[in-house]
Each structure stands twice: as C-alpha cells, then as structure tokens.
Amino acid sequence: MAETPPHDPEPTAAPPPDTPDDLREDAERCLRALAGDHARLRDDQWTAIRALVVERRRALVVQRTGWGKSAVYFVATRLLRERGAGPTVIVSPLLALMRNQIDAAERAGIRARTVNSANTDDWEGVFAEVEAGEVDVLLVSPERLNNPDFRDLVLPKLAAGAGLVVVDEAHCISDWGHDFRPDYRRLRTLLADLPPGVPVLATTATANARVTQDVAEQLSGDLADALVLRGALERDSLHLAVVKLPVAEQRIAWLGEHLDRLPGSGIVYTLTVAAAHEIAGYLADRGHPVAAYSGQTDPAERLQAERDLLDNKLKALVATSALGMGFDKPDLGFIVHVGAPQSPVAYYQQIGRAGRGVDRAEVILLPGAEDRAIWAYFAGLAFPPEHTVRATLDVLAEAGRPLSTGALEPRVDLGRARLEMMLKVLDVDGAVRRVKGGWTATGRPWEYDRERYERVAAERSREQRAMLDYIATASCREEFLRRQLDDPSAAPCGRCDNCTGRHPSAEVSEQGATAARERLRRPGVDLAPRRMWPTGVKDDLGVSGRITSQAEPGRALGRLTDIGWGNRLRELFAGPDTEIPDDMFAAVVKVLSSWDWDERPTGVVAVGSRTRPRLVGSLAHRLAEIGRLPYLGEFVPLGEPVPRRHNSAQRLRSVWHALTLPDDTAAAVRDSPGPVLLIDDRVDTGWTMTVAARTLREAGAKAVLPLTLAVPN
Structure with a gap:
C-alpha cells in the first residue's frame, strides 16, 4: 500500500507590510520601555531607525553625548527581532561601556550578552544561547575580531546570521580619529563580508569632517552610499572654564580646596597613571571620598569604583582616559582635567560625560607646563619607521612558522605594546596574519604609506597646537571646541568663563599649597x-x-x-x-x-x-x-x-x-x-x-x- 504523501498546509498569508505610522508607533513603544513613559523619538533618531529597519541601509550617526545614539540601535534591534531578524552584533570598545549597554538593554526587555577578555569562561555558554536564538544583542570587544578561533570559527556565523551590526565609538576606526585603535580596522573586512541586506550602524560623538568621511567610506566603500546623520554638538548644561596656575602643587591644592564646592559627583582626569594615584592620595588625605582609576587598576576594583561613583558614594573618580567612552552617569556634575589632553576632540569627548541629566555641570581645565612633555612621550608610540617594519616582515618570512609576539620581540627593536600595534595594522593591510601560535607573513606585496603616516603625525601636532590655543583663547570655549569638530552650527555659548566674564578663582591658600607640595615631593x-x-x-x-x-x-x-x-x-x-x-x-x-x-x-x-x-x-x-x-x-x-x-x-x-x-x-x-x-x-x-x-x-x-x-x- 502506497504511503499517502504528506499534506502541504495552506500557505500562511504574509503579514501586511508595516506602514510608516505603524512602525513609528512601534518604535515609540520600544523607546518608552527603554527610557521612560515621557520619551519621544527625535526626528534624526527616527530617520536612522527607519533606514536600518525598512531600508536596511548603512548609516553613520554623529551626535553629541546624551543625544540617544544607543536608543537608535536598541529600538532598531527590538523592531528587527520582532520581524524575524537575527541578533544584533555590537562592537564596543570598553568594558564599562558594555556593562552600561547591557543594563540599558535589559530595561527595554532586550536579552544581551557579551564576549570580552574578562569573561572567557562564559563564551561557550553565550555562543550556545546565540545559536539557540535566545540572545537579541551580542556585544563584542574589538580585540576579539582578530582572535584566530573567534575570527575563523565564530565570526563568520555571527556575520551570516546577524540582523544588525553596530560599530560603537566609530571614530576608533579612523587613524585620523583621536582614539584610533588598530583592532577596529578589522571591521572593514567584517562589513565587506556581510550578506546583502544586513543593516549597519556606526555611532560616535566626536568626529570632525575628515573622520566622518573616512568612517562613512569604510562603512560602504563610497561616501555617497552611506546615510550620514550629523547633528549640532551644543551641550547647554556645560559651563567651561580654564584655571591657570603656575606649578603642580598649586593645581593640586586648588583641586583639594574647591572639590567640595563642585556640584554632585564627577571625574577628575589626569594624563598619566602616576598622576591619578598621586592626586587621589592627596585628596583622600584631605578627607575627600575619591578613588584612583586607570587601565592598570584591577578589574574588580575598577568595577567597584564605577559602582561607587554611580551610587554617589564617591565625590570623584581620579582617572586616566581608561574611564572614557560610554561611562554612563547622567547626573555627573563636574569634569576637571589636571593636565590638558593633546586633542580638543579628545577633550570634548571626555567632558561630554557630564551634564547629561542635570541642568548645570562644571567643566574645568587645569593645564600644566609638563603637559607638552607628556604629549611628546605618547607621540613616541606612533607607527614605526619603514626599516623596522621591513625587518619584522623579514623575520616572519624567514621563520617559516608562526612566531608569537614574545618570540618575535627579541628579534625586532620594538617594545611589546608598539609591536602588537604594528602587527595589527599589518594584519589589516594583509601583510601578516594572526594564526594559532602567533603571526605569519603572507608574502603579499606591502607598501609603507609614508605620506599617510606623516600626515597623521602632522595632524596630531596641529591638534596639540589647537589645544594650546583653546587654553589661551579669550573667545567662547565651547564654540572653539565645536569648530574643531567642524560643527557648522557652532556659536558662542553664553555660559563659559569667557562669555560671562566670570572666571573661577585661582586663589590657593599657602597652607594648601604647602600640603600639596609635601605630598607631591x-x-x-x-x-x-x-x-x-x-x-x-x-x-x-x-x-x-x-x-x-x-x-x-x-x-x-x-x-x-x-x-x-x-x-x-x-x-x-x-x-x-x-x-x-x-x-x-x-x-x-x-x-x-x-x-x-x-x-x-x-x-x-x-x-x-x-x-x-x-x-x-x-x-x-x-x-x-x-x-x-x-x-x-x-x-x-x-x-x-x-x-x-x-x-x-x-x-x-x-x-x-x-x-x-x-x-x-x-x-x-x-x-x-x-x-x-x-x-x-x-x-x-x-x-x-x-x-x-x-x-x-x-x-x-x-x-x-x-x-x-x-x-x-
């Protein structure tokens, strides 16, 4: 007896396509779940969400800190997932940023997981959840993108199944950006390998015209193909000022005597790890509840320090730039820099942490004579000269086998950190490849782009001169910074020390200066x-x-x-x-x-x-x-x-x-x-x-x- 063929079910009617009004209503609902009942989408937020969800485009959003860039990708994720798309993959540079993003996602009912160097024991379980469709958002640190196992075994599956790819802090892609990171360059390959129709969103708060063009071209290969949404960068809660004091002990004493007068809690930024610990020690000696924070701080201590600041148990974190992008405390009342960053763009990115949820935040710069020497030290970490790069490629070619960074280091006159950076750039350029066991030479032709490296070095020098001009200017400080970011709507703010004529007092007591001198000496x-x-x-x-x-x-x-x-x-x-x-x-x-x-x-x-x-x-x-x-x-x-x-x-x-x-x-x-x-x-x-x-x-x-x-x- 012949088997009866299985009965094909009646085809299910496809759901009617979303109307613009229906989709925007759904988007507003998602936003309210994320940000509260009174939240409403900005026009540019809606434009970006529609481009991602309906048009499946590639978009770059350059908007000030606090504008709501994360709302764009979380709302878009929710809408895409409801319409059957795969999970969103977010490339995010900092653990502090990842933690804040996961918390925000959970508030919106979005299931988020992360893969980074601090949770390697969890990776297998996380990938299993992704495979089972139980994860809406996977946050990945950029360093993972060139880990051989992750790159070869995990990344292709993620790219093939992703519903949306997000590149957070996208200025890191560009070597013209103030915080260029070689690992981010790997994203160009990832984006090129995505299946057709997978939308991509890149976001940043700090990109001038040159960085914006560079990132947009890397997103789509052609600036004209990318949707670029660039808004005004004005922050009407920020009150900028510069306090000039001749010697270090006076700057530290000023901070000790004025910290209690600054509103709420905040961040004191320093240029070096040593300065962070020195200043934190001095302030603690004076009874201020503070903690030091740097890239060398134990991860558990860093997490506790972040929580203590979020809970207002600390008056301030005394931090290096390790506490930067993405740290989310809307009610930060002040940012003080002891020492000037070497770029106005980097400075604007850091002060953007303050005043997002309060009407007024104080932003004060205490520049020092030693700042230029510290800038010069960091400038020495630039891309190596051609003869050093060629020597490294020769060593790898002659080895005939993978060489670890540790095995390669004795044969090349570069320190470990600079060698790692160079190898990552060469990997993106196709001259070397990271494999299990280390690095190998690919044998592909490679040209030393001397002209580009010299232009980047010249741009860094220009930025340093601009930072000195910011310190010296008698004009509006916020307008100066916004013009450095090529903000076409830059105008006098009416709030800074120069606009108002109200300059913070530079007075320091002799007792305070003596105590600071004794501490520093x-x-x-x-x-x-x-x-x-x-x-x-x-x-x-x-x-x-x-x-x-x-x-x-x-x-x-x-x-x-x-x-x-x-x-x-x-x-x-x-x-x-x-x-x-x-x-x-x-x-x-x-x-x-x-x-x-x-x-x-x-x-x-x-x-x-x-x-x-x-x-x-x-x-x-x-x-x-x-x-x-x-x-x-x-x-x-x-x-x-x-x-x-x-x-x-x-x-x-x-x-x-x-x-x-x-x-x-x-x-x-x-x-x-x-x-x-x-x-x-x-x-x-x-x-x-x-x-x-x-x-x-x-x-x-x-x-x-x-x-x-x-x-x-």
Missing part, C-alpha cells in the same frame, strides 16, 4: 627587580628562565611621569650633566631613611655613566659620605655609548658586554660584609641594573640594593 617609588630572562637570548648570552643572582627590591626617587618629582627629574635629564642638586639629594636621603631593608648596606657601588658621570658620581660619593659607608668603586662602561633599546632582549644584549667591574672593585665587593648599595641615574627597562646586580652577586656580594633617581612610570 614625598620621595620614594618601589623598584621591582627583574625575575626572568627574556626569551630568545639563550643561544648568544647563555641565560634563560629564572634569574638566580638577582637584585633585591630597590627604590627610586620618583617617576618621570609624576607631576611632583617628575617635573624636576625631566628638567634634570633634559639639561647638561651636573652634580646632584642639593634638594634632590636631600630627597634621596629621605628615601634611604625610610627603606625597610632587612640589612643595612655596607658599601656603595656606582654604575659608571658616559653621558652623566658627574651626576652619578656625585650621588654615589655623597651617599657613601653621609651614610658613612665605604665607596667600593664603579662599573666601567666599555666601547661606544649603548643606544637605548625598546624591548627587553635588545636592551639586555646591548648592556651585557658594556659594563665591566674592575678587579679592585670586585675585591672590595667580595670583602664587604653586607649588602651593596648600587647607584644609577635612571632605570628604563631595568636590564642595566639586572646585569650589574648579577655581576656583583657573582663577585661575592651578599645582596644588592638598587637605588636610582628616576623610573619611567
């Missing part, structure tokens, strides 16, 4: 010894693994990035060789007197210097004299001056044979009954001290106590 920084030899030097130097003849934990007078001793130390090293200044020597003596060593040193040895023999020699001899210790001698530098190297293996090789310990000094060290105090002017990578300490230990020193004037940070 508090000498002493811990100097941790090197514990492991770098990889790749065993064949030529014969060392590997753990360092057995190592130094004890040492001390430095200060960091070159400090706003206290850092200023004095930078001046010292920028000038000619001279004997140790008296005030600096007195501070070094304080460092020694507070050193909790297990056993007092019984002799002093100096690391001989070709460039600063007077400085090192006078420091070592005076310490020996005041401590009533025998001066045992010094290491003698050999050959030509040792060039400063950018990474551990290169630096170690350069100093390995560059120092010799004379026989009479070695004999004196051997006869010294206790530890040796080892003196140098500055420590950068730490390998000079490491080699010198090893030599002293092998000569018979009981222990080696390193002491230096300066460390980098």
Whole structure:
C-alpha cells in the first residue's frame, strides 16, 4: 500500500507590510520601555531607525553625548527581532561601556550578552544561547575580531546570521580619529563580508569632517552610499572654564580646596597613571571620598569604583582616559582635567560625560607646563619607521612558522605594546596574519604609506597646537571646541568663563599649597627587580628562565611621569650633566631613611655613566659620605655609548658586554660584609641594573640594593 504523501498546509498569508505610522508607533513603544513613559523619538533618531529597519541601509550617526545614539540601535534591534531578524552584533570598545549597554538593554526587555577578555569562561555558554536564538544583542570587544578561533570559527556565523551590526565609538576606526585603535580596522573586512541586506550602524560623538568621511567610506566603500546623520554638538548644561596656575602643587591644592564646592559627583582626569594615584592620595588625605582609576587598576576594583561613583558614594573618580567612552552617569556634575589632553576632540569627548541629566555641570581645565612633555612621550608610540617594519616582515618570512609576539620581540627593536600595534595594522593591510601560535607573513606585496603616516603625525601636532590655543583663547570655549569638530552650527555659548566674564578663582591658600607640595615631593617609588630572562637570548648570552643572582627590591626617587618629582627629574635629564642638586639629594636621603631593608648596606657601588658621570658620581660619593659607608668603586662602561633599546632582549644584549667591574672593585665587593648599595641615574627597562646586580652577586656580594633617581612610570 502506497504511503499517502504528506499534506502541504495552506500557505500562511504574509503579514501586511508595516506602514510608516505603524512602525513609528512601534518604535515609540520600544523607546518608552527603554527610557521612560515621557520619551519621544527625535526626528534624526527616527530617520536612522527607519533606514536600518525598512531600508536596511548603512548609516553613520554623529551626535553629541546624551543625544540617544544607543536608543537608535536598541529600538532598531527590538523592531528587527520582532520581524524575524537575527541578533544584533555590537562592537564596543570598553568594558564599562558594555556593562552600561547591557543594563540599558535589559530595561527595554532586550536579552544581551557579551564576549570580552574578562569573561572567557562564559563564551561557550553565550555562543550556545546565540545559536539557540535566545540572545537579541551580542556585544563584542574589538580585540576579539582578530582572535584566530573567534575570527575563523565564530565570526563568520555571527556575520551570516546577524540582523544588525553596530560599530560603537566609530571614530576608533579612523587613524585620523583621536582614539584610533588598530583592532577596529578589522571591521572593514567584517562589513565587506556581510550578506546583502544586513543593516549597519556606526555611532560616535566626536568626529570632525575628515573622520566622518573616512568612517562613512569604510562603512560602504563610497561616501555617497552611506546615510550620514550629523547633528549640532551644543551641550547647554556645560559651563567651561580654564584655571591657570603656575606649578603642580598649586593645581593640586586648588583641586583639594574647591572639590567640595563642585556640584554632585564627577571625574577628575589626569594624563598619566602616576598622576591619578598621586592626586587621589592627596585628596583622600584631605578627607575627600575619591578613588584612583586607570587601565592598570584591577578589574574588580575598577568595577567597584564605577559602582561607587554611580551610587554617589564617591565625590570623584581620579582617572586616566581608561574611564572614557560610554561611562554612563547622567547626573555627573563636574569634569576637571589636571593636565590638558593633546586633542580638543579628545577633550570634548571626555567632558561630554557630564551634564547629561542635570541642568548645570562644571567643566574645568587645569593645564600644566609638563603637559607638552607628556604629549611628546605618547607621540613616541606612533607607527614605526619603514626599516623596522621591513625587518619584522623579514623575520616572519624567514621563520617559516608562526612566531608569537614574545618570540618575535627579541628579534625586532620594538617594545611589546608598539609591536602588537604594528602587527595589527599589518594584519589589516594583509601583510601578516594572526594564526594559532602567533603571526605569519603572507608574502603579499606591502607598501609603507609614508605620506599617510606623516600626515597623521602632522595632524596630531596641529591638534596639540589647537589645544594650546583653546587654553589661551579669550573667545567662547565651547564654540572653539565645536569648530574643531567642524560643527557648522557652532556659536558662542553664553555660559563659559569667557562669555560671562566670570572666571573661577585661582586663589590657593599657602597652607594648601604647602600640603600639596609635601605630598607631591614625598620621595620614594618601589623598584621591582627583574625575575626572568627574556626569551630568545639563550643561544648568544647563555641565560634563560629564572634569574638566580638577582637584585633585591630597590627604590627610586620618583617617576618621570609624576607631576611632583617628575617635573624636576625631566628638567634634570633634559639639561647638561651636573652634580646632584642639593634638594634632590636631600630627597634621596629621605628615601634611604625610610627603606625597610632587612640589612643595612655596607658599601656603595656606582654604575659608571658616559653621558652623566658627574651626576652619578656625585650621588654615589655623597651617599657613601653621609651614610658613612665605604665607596667600593664603579662599573666601567666599555666601547661606544649603548643606544637605548625598546624591548627587553635588545636592551639586555646591548648592556651585557658594556659594563665591566674592575678587579679592585670586585675585591672590595667580595670583602664587604653586607649588602651593596648600587647607584644609577635612571632605570628604563631595568636590564642595566639586572646585569650589574648579577655581576656583583657573582663577585661575592651578599645582596644588592638598587637605588636610582628616576623610573619611567
């Protein structure tokens, strides 16, 4: 008996297409769930949502912080999901931003998950939920885009099934942007591989005309194909001012004396990690509830600090730019910068965190003379010169196998962070590829775009000059910043110090300045010894693994990035060789007197210097004299001056044979009954001290106590 063929069901009638009025009503309903019963869509918000949901276009939204860019992609997600589309994939740069986005999504009934470096144990479960259709929004950090497993196994599935792709903080795509990140460049490949009809939204609050054009072209390949919605950047709650004070202690004292007068809670931005900790310590000493926050802060501590600020348990977070894009606290009452960012665009992005949910927010800049030196330091992290890039490609090509960054570093004169950045750019350019086990050369032709890199460097210099002009201007401050962002509606704000003629007081009490000076001039920084030899030097130097003849934990007078001793130390090293200044020597003596060593040193040895023999020699001899210790001698530098190297293996090789310990000094060290105090002017990578300490230990020193004037940070 033949089987009866299965009966085909009557075809289900397709739902009638949405009318514009119906779709906007649905969008308004979604917005109210997200932002409250009184929320209404702005015209440009609706234009963007319609372009994504109905027209399936690619759009760039450049709007001020607080305008509601996240509402666009969450409402669009809800509408697309209700119409059968796949999940939204959001590329988001910061963990703080991700946490805020997840909270916002949940308020709107949108199921959101994240994949980032802090939740690797959850990835398998998250991907299973995505596969099962249980996730509406997946937030991905840009670093994941070039992880080999994620790129090759996960990303193609996400791209194929995505209902919407969102690129948050899209100025990071452009190397003209103030916060260019190589990982974001990978997005161009992702967007090119999307199936037809998958809408894309890019958002940012800080993009001038050049960045806007660059991002729009990367979205669609042609500026004309992308919908660009650019609004006025005016923030009518922000009251901008500049307070000029001549020295660091006065700026810190001003902050300590005025912090309680600033409204609500807020953020104090610094240019360096060292400054964040120095200022937070000073403010805490004065009884202010504050916490330090940087990229080096433990993740759990960062999360707790964010929560404490959100809950108004802190008056301020004293933070580096690690607390920047996307931190969402609408009632932030103030932003103070101790030190000027090197770009007006970056400055506008950071101050945009304030005043989103209050009528008035104070924005105050306390510029410093040391700002330019710090800008110069960060400028040294630019894309490497061509010969260095070519050398890296040659090493990878000759290896014939993948090389990890750690294995590649000893063969190239670049530090780890700069090497990683260069490799990511080369990966996007197609010259190298990241695979399991490291990096390989693709063999594809590659041209060094010298003209572009020089134009980017020139643009950075122009931005720095513009920041100095902002500090000096007598015209409207907000109009100045908006013109830097090419805002065509820029006009005098009527609120800033220059518009109103009401400038914040620059008065600082002598007592406050003295307390700040004492805090900033508090000498002493811990100097941790090197514990492991770098990889790749065993064949030529014969060392590997753990360092057995190592130094004890040492001390430095200060960091070159400090706003206290850092200023004095930078001046010292920028000038000619001279004997140790008296005030600096007195501070070094304080460092020694507070050193909790297990056993007092019984002799002093100096690391001989070709460039600063007077400085090192006078420091070592005076310490020996005041401590009533025998001066045992010094290491003698050999050959030509040792060039400063950018990474551990290169630096170690350069100093390995560059120092010799004379026989009479070695004999004196051997006869010294206790530890040796080892003196140098500055420590950068730490390998000079490491080699010198090893030599002293092998000569018979009981222990080696390193002491230096300066460390980098």
